[in-house]
Amino acid sequence: MITAKSAKRRQNKAERIARVGKLARGKFVVPGKVPEVLRRIIEPGDILCLEGDNQKQADFLANQLATLDKKDLRDIHLVMSCITLPAHIELFKKGMIKQVDFCYAGPQGTAVADLVKAKKFPVGAIHTYNELYARYYIDLTPRVALIAAAQADRKGNLFLAANTEETPAIVEPTAFSDGIVFAQVNEIVDKLPRIDIPADQVDFVVQAPYPMHLQALFTRDPAAITDVQVLMAMVALRGIYEKYEVQSLNHGVGFNTAAIELLLPTYGERLGLKGKICKYWMVNPLPTMIPAIESGWVESVFAVGGEVGMERYTAARSDVFFTGRDGSFHSNRAMGQLAGHYAIDMFIGASLQIDINGNSSTVSKNRITGFGGAPNMGCQPTGRRHPTKAWLKAGAEANPGPGSPPGRKLVVQMVETFQAGRVPTFVEELDATDPSIRKALHGVTPVMIYGDDVTHIVTEEGIANLAACRSVAERQAAIRAVAGYTPVGLKRKKRETEDLRARGIVQLPEDVGVRPSEASRSLLATQDIKGLVRWSNGLYDPPSQFVDW
Amino acid sequence: MTGAILFHELTARQRIAAIADKGSFDELLPPPERITSPYLAQLGIPVSFDDGIVIGHARIGGKKVYLAAQVGPFVGGAVGEIHGAKLTGLFKAAARDKIPCVLIVESGGVRLHEGSSGEIAIAETMRAIFECRALKVPTIAVIATDIGAYGGIGILSTCCDFRVMTEHGRLGISGPIVIEKWMGKKAYDSANRALVWKTSGGKTKYLLGDADALVHDTADAVRDGISRFLGKSSAVSLTAVKARQKELEKRLKKFGAATDPDAVWNGMGVRNIEAASLASGPEFVALAKRGK
Structure with a gap:
């Protein structure tokens, strides 16, 4: 029975999507229904990937996930590059996570140290970026990935704009292993400037009520x-x-x-x-x-x-x-x-x-x-x-x-x-x-x-x-x-x-x-x-915290 | 675009050295005399041998001047008893000798640790400034750093005949944080640097006539700005004061209800706000003029 396992996996995905039922219209979910959809598509024991590196964050989806409780979701094996948001810490505090494999915990470094002391942070390992992405193809393949994009069209194709970052590295292993890809987008439009992720690899889309978090990380005054x-x-x-x-x-x-x-x-x-x-x-x-x-x-x-x-x-x-x-x-x-x-x-x-x-x-x-x-x-x-x-x-x-x-x-x-x-x-x-x-x-x-x-x-x-x-x-x-x-x-x-x-x-x-x-x-x-703006002939638009003119 | 050290990045002594004719500056009450604040010492706070101000006489373009520079990094350039006495004495000397007096400002106002003596010193300095003005001895304030001129020093700066500013300089009475505290973050967000500079920065002050010259942020430009006013004085007369009062009433009427900081620039004839934001000194002046 060579096909048994893959058939089971594919069937399992179909069951998860069936559970969502009318909560989604096609691929599209309204923001208010996101917590319930997440509850229905994630199963105990899942490897769950939250997109978020030191710059770009699927913060709306993370925040919605954090509104759930241990009775809704438990035994999650969390894989993600950067533990950056208070919502990420919430998941640990609520005891929903059985293991975490990650790369970096910049802004939450102190909270992580506290969780470690309280024995509420079951680490698999701390990785480098490519090491973790590599493991997504080997032994940490996500069953569900929550990602962020700039725009989606009506079919669910995604445009990632300037911040492509790690999205392809998460979507590919998930989509090609019968996993579920759920994207938050800033906007839904009729025509995308370019397609970065084809709709074929995307299962759900929500237009988030606020644009995804982007950290101005490399701006040095x-x-x-x-x-x-x-x-x-x-x-x-x-x-x-x-x-x-x-x-x-x-x-x-x-x-x-x-x-x-x-x-x-x-x-x-x-x-x-x-x-x-x-x-x-x-x-x-x-x-x-x-x-x-x-x-x-x-x-x-x-x-x-x-x-x-x-x-x-x-x-x-x-x-x-x-x-x-x-x-x-x-x-x-x-x-x-x-x-x-x-x-x-x-x-x-x-x-x-x-x-x-x-x-x-x-x-x-x-x-x-x-x-x-x-x-x-x-x-x-x-x-x-x-x-x-x-x-x-x-x-x-x-x-x-x-x-x-x-x-x-x-x-x-x-x-x-x-x-x-x-x-x-x-x-x-x-x-x-x-x-x-x-x-x-x-x-x-x-x-x-x-x-x-x-x-x-x-x-x-x-x-x-x-x-x-x-x-x-x-x-x-x-x-x-x-x-x-x-x-x-x-x-x-x-x-x-x-x-x-x-x-x-x-x-x-x-x-x-x-x-x-x-x-x-x-x-x-x-x-x-201001000198940088002058050098750029006015093409550089510094973030407001750097502007004093 | 490179090479020159920006005026606002210099220390007080470097500023003086860069503005005065080479080797012409003689410091009065220099650090070796160690005249320091008795109050700070009592409070266990570090003192400074110049108490945060450098004073002396020098020449600018061959002309004799009394010259002072406040030291912003020392307690925000705030005025205590010694600092204030040096300031008062310098303007008094200017009046006595009929020599122009230039103050390179960098101060948030009175030093809270010695508030009363600081307040009195500022009042006495103002009197000395008006003595200069009565004698037609030019008094000039240079405001070129983001510490700027606030509180009593903001008032004192506006008592001088002329103010030379750069885009980095700020001039006001209450500082942004104080305004936010009293009026609320909605009315005035002190962390919004663009808003702060659009309301109290050199460019806006120049547009409103509170600054008499807006120059590039270099020592050469500041020196040229000062030189323009060394031979001039502006009389203090009842008519002049009344005219000024009228102007201020008009300003309040025109901009008192404005919520957008760009409204002031627009109202004062700046057409291309974006270009004007990036322009510096005389380039800004030219853009502002073009709109009029």
Whole structure:
């Protein structure tokens, strides 16, 4: 009976849809009926996927789900990228969840830590984005997926607008395994600008009474960039970007990398680096990239998500960004992460804590956040075979053995030695090694990026080239050398530092041709958000919290 | 688009150095003299060796001036006894020597920890300003940062002959948070930065005639703005005051019931609000003129 199981699964789906009956008109459900429809389509023991990453959220459906109770729904195996909304936390408090597999819990990090302490947060594992999407095809295939789209037409085709993000990665495994796909949309229209998800893969649609939540995540106000961050940016530009001729890259979301973006048209141009570095990007449409794009630095940008306010600008620069035939911006989180994994010379980002071996983490005892996409990009892809200049150069420095690849991706951690409130970034041991956290995670320490994957650490003190270190002791000494006045840094030995400096493993700003006294905000292409709007010729519409005019 | 450090990002001493002729500034009661607030010390609050204001004399374009700059990062540039006494003394010296006096403002008003002496100091400074004006000694307030000029310092700034502003500067009596507290968030949302700047920012103040010059956010532009007024004074006479009163009544009638901040810009002749929002200094002035 080869077909028995699939026939059962298909039949089960048909039963669920039959239970909805007249609560829906075809695929369309009115907002008031959503809780009852959810109650009828979800069964105990289901793997339920809620769409929601760090930007886009199926918040209406999540909120409706949270109005139900344990008597309506229980034993749910929740799978989702980001636990972001109070509604998500509600599901746990009500005891509806038997297991959760997720990636990231940014804004709810404290609530998650509390749930863990109260033993109300049964974690399977914390994943990286692509790891979780991959499991949707293997052992975490959703029976029901609640997703968000910008528009639906009368047939149920979906348009995802600028924020495609992870929708395809959720819909495909669900729809092709007789699962149920339920979409909330901002609008129902007669004709879509383009079809991103065919109606064939969509079972239910509701026009939500309010537009889906979109977080302006990548907007960094240049006014908040400090002189110290400018210094670090100059050091990184000379000591890494210029040295390795980094052509393709990903930037994190912090102010450090925003400073680099804003230095390209000024300091970078002065160094004669235009056309030599920073041509191909896997990055969201960062407003702080506008000056570099307008100055002709950037060939292409592919993104995992959109950014609020960048819609008109990206449409006007369709020669740089990926856009649909209608001209509007396109993103794809799974593909973007894949690109960032295999196809870039460098990943550069920040972290809250780095230990003496170069491991980093954003988890603390009172705040469990998770990973998101950084580890997908901030790692060595040993499945990579194509060479680039930067890859080979970094590889040669790492002195590969007979059984290792000839190249290396540059994985750079760029941090100030202290975080806000004088909390040291460098520590002997990560908070993430706390026994209660490890126990909740089945013995795994939630490390964001492993020290072995990191090639460089940049601080305001200088650069530590970890890839060039020849022993664990040497790596530790190199980290201490750039850890400044943190307890970790104060343990450095002068002779060791001088020896590492002589070998170019530790480089101070002057060693890469940067004079700290020169580091000033005045070098930035613009000092405020309004300047970005001017650079964009009025095409950038910053979110209102950034507008003071 | 690059290179110049924005005026509003400079420190008080950098502002003075950038505006005064090179090397011409002599600070009076400088930090080494350590004249600090006795009240803050009693309350266990850190003091500052200049008590939040830098005063002295300098030359601008060869002309002698008395020059002061408030230090916003120290208790919001608020006026305490020492700070106030330095301010009063400077304007008195200006009147005595008949030398123009320029104040680079950055203050939310009186320092609450020493309210009474702060209030008295502001009143005394106003008297000194009017003494200057009676003697036709120019007094100029520069308002160019988002701390701006509020409370007693807002009033004091409007007592001066002229006000030079940038788009970053704000001028008012009650600050946005105070207005919101009294009138409610519906009437005035202090977190709505666009609303706050449209109602108290430099551009609006220029349109309404409360600012006499609107300049770019650079030290050069501010210096040029100041220079324009160094040889002028505006008389305080009964007719002038009455005319001003009439103007204010007209303004209240015209805009008193407006709920849309753009109404003021529209009413004052700005046609292309979006372009004007992005324009700075003289470009804004040109756009505003074109509408008239």
